[in-house]
Amino acid sequence: MEELHTTREHTRDLPPLPSAERGVVMRFAPNPSGPLHIGHARAAVLNDAYVRRYGGRYILRIEDTDPKRVDPEAYTTVREDLEWLGLDIHEVVFQSDRLDIYYRAGEDLINRGGAYVCTCESERFRELKLARKACPCRPLSIEDNLERWHGMLEGSYVEGEVSVRVKTDLDDPDPAIRDFPAFRIVASPPHPRVDAAVFPLMNFSVAVDDHLLGVTHVIRGKDHIANTERQKYIFEYFGWPMPVYRHYGRMSIEGVVLSTSQMRAGIREGTYTGWDDIRLGTLRAIARRGIKPEAVKKAMLDIGIGETDISFSWDNLYARNRDLVDRIANRYFFVSDPVRLVVKGAASKVSHPLLHPSNPGRGTRTLHFEQTVDVPRVELTGTSFLRLKDLFNIRIAGPNEAEHAGDSLNEARAQRAPIIQWLPAGEQLPCILHTQEGDLLGVCEPAVAGELENVVQFERVGFARIDRSSDGRIEAYFAHR
């Protein structure tokens, strides 16, 4: 009888994917610009879930084709974050390793007449595009284009002077589709991993990679709908079959900062302590609070791939986490904003509260009552008749004074006395409980020091992860009630 109740299992099945019965190849393709946040987790988890369901391969593709948006540290942090999530990644691909592949495909596309090298000023091109008109470079011969293309690769052009464009329907109602760019020159900053100046744009490298890597199904946000249209041109020029796409709706996440640039600025200015500051929406921030990756996964699976815009609910995530953590978290007393009380008329007593109420086999803590206790200040505002949990009843007699009021639990219940947490004056550790709303200063049981990195439940306060224990001081991060 180790577990008195099992975790509820109400993970619904995701909708089936067409032509997936024989297995799928899917990918998660982040830009390495910073750590992953909850928004990334949705894409990463959903794709992972389908690969597990149908069998196949899950590819992590690092999309680092824009040197301006690559943070070298993110190569590591992204991997760490995914490892924490516990996804089944079978293969890792860096797009910066594949520039030659894109160059060959680019040349191929020019040879097929599907692309041209455009030297028009970007403002001029924009005007033509909006007027549905071809730019002067468009009708150039394949030979001329090839010559320009090689010039591009050999460094005859500078940044902004030239780009490779894919020929599309100039009458497409969406101007963003019309002759969209496939390559451009980025002279600075230098790319942290490769020495190159010609880089493919996302739509080109993604289409080429999806095909070459054998990707069969793509699940991504609906901000990519227009990109799917663009990529379709590339697939058609090459005669490749297109993967199956699903575009889920926008997910708004309240209460935390998600923008990488905002986070970075805040960290630099000292507003945030780091990428795991609990006011941020990064995975490392919620990990620090003791929220389990399984809870994140379940919450994301619950949300699914609907096309409707939704608001992410912290409540739902917390409920998932509580399911996981309630069974494992040991219980301890944390007294915030402590008030010292001398209890008159009470003999010394040893108390043995259970580490876990529904699992007595796990053992007890030991607290020695010796006349003086600390209790939370908020408990002193109501009734003067209280019960110290697992000890006895007291009646408040003065500012720092109480008197023993019997041992009867039944009487405490009958009088609806609050049953509160307490700590012996001489048996406690200073403890800071960091919450998103601010820090709570107090004291906790000495045994909490042995729970480093574990999630515990501070009775009547909520679940928290013990983050540090040094110099006899405890630092904990609040997860949820």
Add this chain to the structure above:
RNA sequence: GCUGCUAUAGUGUAGCCCGGCCAAUCAUUCCGGCCUUUCACGCCGGAGACUGGGGUUCAAAUCCCCAUAGCAGCACCA
């Protein structure tokens, strides 16, 4: 503005493709009660939704039209 997509309770979601079994599922949330030496967990009960308007039909959450709202894209970012 243009192009497109979507619209089920506070939140997420099932049902919609193939109209009747929907007086609409499940979870969460909130409110009662029970249990309990935590305001946790567990158990019981309750509250709470088909965006609006037309149409088709014997019958519409499901099909059609209009309105409204939200969102996405309209970058030499991903």
